[in-house]
Amino acid sequence: MLLVIHFVAPYAIIQPGRVHLNSTPADYNMAYKKLSLKTTDSINLVGYHIKSQKDHTKGVLILVHGVGGCKEHFVALGAKLAKIGIASYLFDERAHGESGGKYCTYGFYEKHDITKIVDLAKQTYPNMPVGIWGNSLGGAVALQAMEIDKRLEFGVIESTFTNLHQITFDYKKRVLQGIGIRAISDYALQRAGKIANFNPEKVQPIAAVKNIEQPVFIAHGDKDIHISIKYGKALYEHLKSKDKVWYPIEGGTHVNMSKQGGKVYQNALLKFINENLNP
16 A cells, blocks of 8 residues: 555656547637647647637637646637637647646646747737636636736636645545545655656645636536535635636536536626626
């Protein structure tokens, strides 16, 4: 057991596994460009830029996937946004999909990767508002990015966590079928930080929201067994912004938010986005 805790568990945290789906925006008849982008620490990120299908582009959204996910998980959403005049950028996060990097750091480095994507968006659309939409891990990354980069003018945050120590403990407890020992998960996370050269104590979306004044829409399902809805509510309650929306979805799990929320939820999201693209 000690060998597993020391040698296996830390890598399970920072190397969640890679997924790459055989799908592109062309499957939705979308005009797009495949991109490569260098991070500040010289990791190559691979992504898509999906262009607006309207004559006039209203704005830009950066779409950020969850842990163990990939950019293709957001291709359908990018296509829907393009049809209503919104361009989007979808990148595999470091250590995911086609992107480089060995380790996932849950926002410690990824928030700076988002700043590089904002740079790219602003070069292409210099006078357009840029927002960010993150799901699960992507939501945590988005909040940490919004704290340090005020060019992100608004955010949509789905099903994310408050701090890395807590969600690591929750995950280990679920894997061990209800057996939760804080010292074990804390040790594994500490080791993971040393291996991946990052400080887990700094991965604190709950701290980031206290400095975010941009408009934020936070949604969470009340049947989410992966990330408790209480974390989404805490993020909302600690959010500094006065322009904020809390949207709990009855019967929503970690993976069925849009389907369970239905048209009512989708319309609420579009209303929020359009209001912030046209303030």
